Amino acid sequence: MSTVRTPDPNPGWLNEEDLYEARRRLPMVYVEAIPVRVDALGYVTEIGLLYVADETGQFERTFVSGRVMYRETVRGALMRHLEKDLGPMALPQLPPSLQPCAVAEYFPAPSETGLTDDRQHAVSLVYVVPVTGECDPRQDALELTWLTPGEALSDEIQSEFIGGRGNLVRQALAYVGWGR
Template sequence: MAVLNDEVPDDDDFDAKRKRGEFDHITPDDVVNAGGTPPGWLSDTEISRVRGEIPIPYVVVVPVRTDETGHVTQVGTLLAVDDDGTITRTLVAGRVLFHETIRNAVRRNIARDLGDLALPVLPATMTPFTVAEFFPTPGASDYFDPRQHAIALCYVVPMAGDCKPQDEALDVEWCNPEDAMQPDFYEQVPNGCGRIIRAGLMWAGIV
């Protein structure tokens, strides 16, 4: 996966001279030819240590399709294989990288899970509809992540393009919002992420 793809411009890009702080001197060749851990990323040992000591910022996306009036007509979930081999539902989610804006984090994680042709329609403001606090201790909150204490900014994002499963996802499954609001559906999305779906749909006007 490219490192901070939107932060490392080619020389002829319109914003090639824009200041990027820590990344001012990183070039595309540095990313392509980097040995070991590329700039902006932590090694497996480092990320395990950080996860054990401080909260990690995340974004979580509920993918939807809308009609011409903006009403939600479909809700998307990813099908993936859990650690024990069972197939489970999940949402688009991922870390916010160092020196990365929230907007770029949402866009990057959507492209990683749904492909470059998903064409997300990002909101004008990146205010989340809710903030989900995931704890590594079961029962500490409605949200559980055995790896870490994660603070997740949650968004409902319409997809205007073709969504294809990427990375470790097996498929992208769409259903109507009324079905997604039913307990027997959102309870299939583990670790509290089903609650995020329900809260997001209620925020979008589905009751």
């Protein structure tokens, strides 16, 4: 079981009040990772989605996500959030050259991007990350569900994503050549 809690008790270089003020004035930088399982040829066979409940008790689908801290590399942030959200034995396989499959722009109100985060304006680098180990989802996740790409794109699952994130799953699958 991971010792890192979500939300992280050490929010980085800012205390909660300063973070709130920064979020009101500056875009925040995030990384997001869509964990996948691949076959021997490298084709995506499953997508790992976290199932969480929000503060009102509404159930939602999401994936690994978190802020890049001051003086932290994107690679370091990805590994930190993958371990925090999937557990230390997930064994994520980051490529030598990190290339995001998408750059997501979140706004506090609906916008042309279709992505919302009521806390802030955020720019997120989105990655598809193969994992080979055992995943033990974070404490605030009810479960980690492995779905086929077709299941992840179903209307039922797409309706469970928060803030437009279902579109990022579509982009990620297109990026890895699924559905050609």
